Amino acid sequence: MKEMNQEILKKVLDHIGKYKIFLFFSIVLAAISVILTLYIPILTGQAVDCILGPSAVDFDGILDILKKMAVIIVLTALVQWVMNACNNKIAYQVVRDVRDEAFKKLQILPLKYIDGHSHGDIVSRVIADVDQFSDGLLMGFTQLFTGVVTIIGTLVFMFSINVSTTVVVVILTPLSFFIAGFIAKRTFSMSKLQSETRGEQTALIDEMIGNEKVVKAFGHEPQVMEKFTEINDRLQKASVKAIFFSSLTNPCTRFVNSLVYAGVGILGAFLAIKGYISVGQLTSFLSYANQYTKPFNEISGVVTELQTALACAGRVFEFIEEEPQMAEPDNAAVLQAPKGSISMQNVCFSYNPDQKLIQNFNLEVKPGQRVAIVGPTGCGKTTVINLLMRFYDVNSGSIRIDGIDLRNMTRKSLRESFGMVLQETWLHAGTIRENIVMGKPDATDDEVIAAAKAAHAHSFIKRLPMGYDTVITEDGGSLSQGQKQLLCITRVMLCLPPMLILDEATSSIDTRTEIKISQAFNTMMKGRTSFIVAHRLSTIREADIILVMKDGNIIEQGNHETLLGKEGGFYAKLYNSQFEAVSGCDA
């Protein structure tokens, strides 16, 4: 654990290294500012000593002291300001660097990572964790540093005035430290209970309000309310305890502080009577006694904050250091205007080693052929696409396009050769036009409109408030699922690469529009090698090759007629289930 923390710390320091000069300034200025700040009480004390009583005031002396004070005050303020600016500069720039790094990483991570991790978790690493780590770690550092310097400085100043009073302060102050620690330990279990109960409640709220319509449809409101109230009451009890006990820290440390103050007051007064110290020095002592516990409390706060910050930094670096996708070989071929012959030889693939999926699969697709992938729900049809686009790499065997192994060509040229429409439509926050020209940024307006017309998207885009310049939010906002899909099709229509992948491309479009689109698709697919995944048997009947998948495996392969002719074949059964219903009705 400790070693790990050290390792993380080292990485953090590496990132700060770029801003060494700022860091150096920050530390030097912090030390100066602390010492100057601590010098003020001494000067105040000296001034007080000049004010002895009626007609016993040393005006010359006091004027000197006050002048000195004024200079120091202005200097301190200046130093503080520059120091703060330095700290900000370091903190924010490190955050920027780390985020840039994380985002770059995001683009080269294998999809396996992105598919296998919660997106919310990754986002919180890149955003919240980075913030927390910069706040906690960098601010924590400076606080820790000034805290330590303050403590040492105060001790030195105090010892220089009087030893025995200093001893009282030194003995009594750790008491507040101790009490704060004691309370924190006791409240830990209560805060834990509170946050657990709160988590439980949030989960319930999330689930129920997120699906409020279902709750209503089943008239389940009273039951839900009952469950909510039960958790809410538990939360109340836990919260009162947690909040009350954790709020005891301040009064308790303040109490210890007051004790120190009283102790210094009494002892100082005795010493003053004996003439060991002056009243002014007592004043300096009293203000030190007031300030002395502050850095202790701050440090104890900083330590916990540093720990969380370190944990956050760990999560961020873990992400940044995640294994990237396989690097391209130096002599990787650039696929240029491929003819589109695809061959899969002895392909084995599975998402996790325990569960075998595709084994020894062979497939030969001639240029311009149409391959349909069919199968029941969740049979892993998208797996084939993942392999073709090289979102995932095969475990063994090879996939070749025009005779070149996918692993020996650049990803960019491979992916540019495919036009892809996926089941989950994905749109960028931006204008409709920006979304359409993704694959061909230099497209003219005429080209864009022509593509939109071909995809039957033009008529609805035209009716949007700003036409092609309508701004849509992340994931499409007000557009219907069907409209989003039309936009994704337009996107591919515009750049028309030599090979196509259509995954459930028309699942959310009504069949009448689909007919029109499929006509467009047919023109699009002419002469292009294409892979189509769809539930609708009607759209795949005309395919040259049909791959029938079940439980991740490809179990049958052939064209419509041969597969249908196979007695007891899976495809035949699938097809007939639709047919049966029809004939049942006819009878």
Place this chain on the structure above:
Amino acid sequence: MKSLLKYIKDYKKESILAPLFKMLEASFELMVPLVMAAIIDNGIAGSDTPYILKMGAVLVLLAAVGLASSVTAQYFSAKAAVGFATKLRSALFSHIQGLSYTELDTIGTSTLITRMTSDVNQIQNGVNLTLRLLLRSPFIVFGAMVMAFTVDVRAALIFVVTIPLLAVVVFGIMLVSMPLYKKVQAALDKILGRTRENLAGARVIRAFCKEESETADFEQENELLLNTQVFVGKISAAMNPVTYIIINIALVVLLWTGAVRVDNGIITQGEVVALVNYMSQILVELVKMANLIIQLTKALACAKRVEGIFEITSSMKSGTFNKYDIEILNEDKEDDAMIIFHHVSLTYSGGGDESLTDIDFVVNKGETVGIIGGTGSGKTSVVNLIPRFYDATKGHVIVDGIKVIDYEIPVLREKIGVVPQKAVLFKGTIRENLLWGNEHASEQDIEDALRISQAKEFVDTKEGRLDFMIAQGGKNLSGGQKQRLTIARAIVRKPDILILDDSASALDFATDAKLRAAVKDMGNDMTVIIVSQRAASIMFADKIVVMDDGAVAGIGTHEQLLADNKIYQEIYYSQFPDKKANAANEQARR
């Protein structure tokens, strides 16, 4: 905020006592410098040891009493703040439960969840801090000034100048930087949005080789965030140095004035020390107050948002007919009509044009009715009117002889089993989920429902069968499995009316066909409404309603519609291109 205050009513005592005790603590704190002054002026000057000890004891006593009152205050404050938040949360949740679909649509789920969770927590913190600090800080600031006046009026005038000056600086910087922090937040939201977008769209971005341009955009936005942060940082970094200068220059002036006053014999040395102490107390409290105000503005903004939710009331008034009334009313009802749409039109709030126009048809008891049409043709809108999820803007929907608006809403919905488009299951066992349909369902009812919904086959393979734990959102089930369980949930209810709203979309044709056959075989008088885009799913129905652009484009059986309804023909042949020929062949064979 005002309307939320009623939730603190039960904690009136606590919310008055908490600040009172806090002020008590503050008053004890304010006495300390005076005691110290007495020690210096009487004890040290007079070399009076017993006096010093006595005053020392007073200091300890003040500290102890201060601790006691502060602890009391913290307790009352925690109790009041948490109690308030608990009540508020409960009321808000209950309020949300009472909203109708229309309001849920306009507000949006994620908004509601944020209001319920982080907003209420912020308010709780705000209340807690207010009770503890809002009175204490000004009390100490002004208390210190008042105490200064009791020491010496001339010296106290320095306080009168310093305090407003400090206040102007502290609150001025806050006022300037707060909107800037909002800008920082907006910039942060932007890069957060882009990160999320890039995760969701990883495949598309890579397919179009957009990695580099996305990274460039991100870096640009990130740079903007950095610049804003550094700018705000510079301003707020000025807060400490400036206040430091003001308070310490005031100290210098105070010492000089003090010197003159002592020289003239008006005040003593100890009193100068007391004045110096009061000055340093002020700064600490002012900074606390500035932080408090930041917290409070946040809490107030949250309170306003929560209030906004309370102000939205359900647009749907429940009817008054309960079960008993309905039985009496239906005693001598003779016709078979189960559902009647009587010239119904629907306009969604804020939706502009009518979504449904003049829908008029009758569904008889025990019938199976299919509703088919293209995307956005209004199929779902039609079925949503039956359980009164939305109210018709024109015309009436009549269920079992009574207008839906006259039913007590729970009584109406009990009669209906709905399987929504999106398959939603809740965290809990399969059994618990199915019992949503009917709390009193027997084990046999559940098994029957599983069999009919074609869910039995996969439930049998799950560990613990009915006791299999479904994860939140049904994440550990496939789309088709979830859909089958939602169908089972509706069937457990043994409803008079079963509505399947495109509920078989994730099922393959074979399972879909089996499901339909099993529902048909249930052999009770259940009226079934099936919404679908697939002709195959509805062609066997007793009656098919063809929807187009929010209006009924035709009603009839499959044969009738195929014979004379253009839209139905188009839909059908788009799905069965070779059916025309096939049908002819079959006829020939016979």
